Amino acid sequence: MKQKIVLKVSMHCSKCRTKALKVAAVAYGVTSVALEGAEKDKLVIIGDGVDAACLTEALRKKLCHASIEIVEEVKEPKPEKKEDKKELIICWQQPQVEYY
Numbered sequence: 001m002k003q004k005i006v007l008k009v010s011m012h013c014s015k016c017r018t019k020a021l022k023v024a025a026v027a028y029g030v031t032s033v034a035l036e037g038a039e040k041d042k043l044v045i046i047g048d049g050v051d052a053a054c055l056t057e058a059l060r061k062k063l064c065h066a067s068i069e070i071v072e073e074v075k076e077p078k079p080e081k082k083e084d085k086k087e088l089i090i091c092w093q094q095p096q097v098e099y100y
Contacts, residue, residue, distance in 0.1 A: 009063060011040065019062055
């Protein structure tokens with residue numbers, strides 16, 4: 001089950017952001033990590049079987065404050081079925097033979 005986890009982490013500078021991204025990327029089951037929010041203070045993690053509490057604890061050890069905001073299941077979009085299949089009509093043109 002893929003899940004999306006949004007964590008609020010206090011990050012003051014670009015070095016803190018880099019450290020937070022590295023900690024989140026190394027965690028088991030993480031497929032993508034991104035920063036969101038106006039102040040780039042929210043960490044969005046998408047993965048399969050990610051433990052949100054363990055990840056928050058690891059971020060608290062490396063940085064100062066981290067809290068869980070949202071944990072939700074990611075639903076994959078269903079592929080659209082195309083039932084209108086147009087048949088391809090091929091017309092062969094006869095070669096023109098010229099006699100002299």
